[in-house]
Amino acid sequence: YTGGIPEMLDGIEIVLVAVGLFAVAEVLYAVLYEGKVVEGQNKLSRVHMSKRDWKRSIPAWLRGTAIGTPFGCIPAGGTEIPT
Numbered sequence: 001y002t003g004g005i006p007e008m009l010d011g012i013e014i015v016l017v018a019v020g021l022f023a024v025a026e027v028l029y030a031v032l033y034e035g036k037v038v039e040g041q042n043k044l045s046r047v048h049m050s051k052r053d054w055k056r057s058i059p060a061w062l063r064g065t066a067i068g069t070p071f072g073c074i075p076a077g078g079t080e081i082p083t
Contacts, residue, residue: 014074 002008049057 018071
């Protein structure tokens with residue numbers, strides 16, 4: 001099942017699959033939206049977050065924690081997968 005490639009005897013690493021999956025998505029995004037201005041992007045107007053910004057960001061933090069924690073617990077995955 002290795003196709004004559006000795007490096008495949010150890011199997012495929014989960015880190016490589018996850019990084020490759022996200023890299024392909026990022027490349028497709030960059031190619032499809034190259035040079036286009038996305039209206040949803042906010043311009044940086046101040047350095048510190050307001051109370052409204054803090055309230056809006058809490059769901060994203062919780063969602064990121066819920067998604068990243070199980071991936072971070074995978075043995076041999078380390079910190080590469082959730083980040």
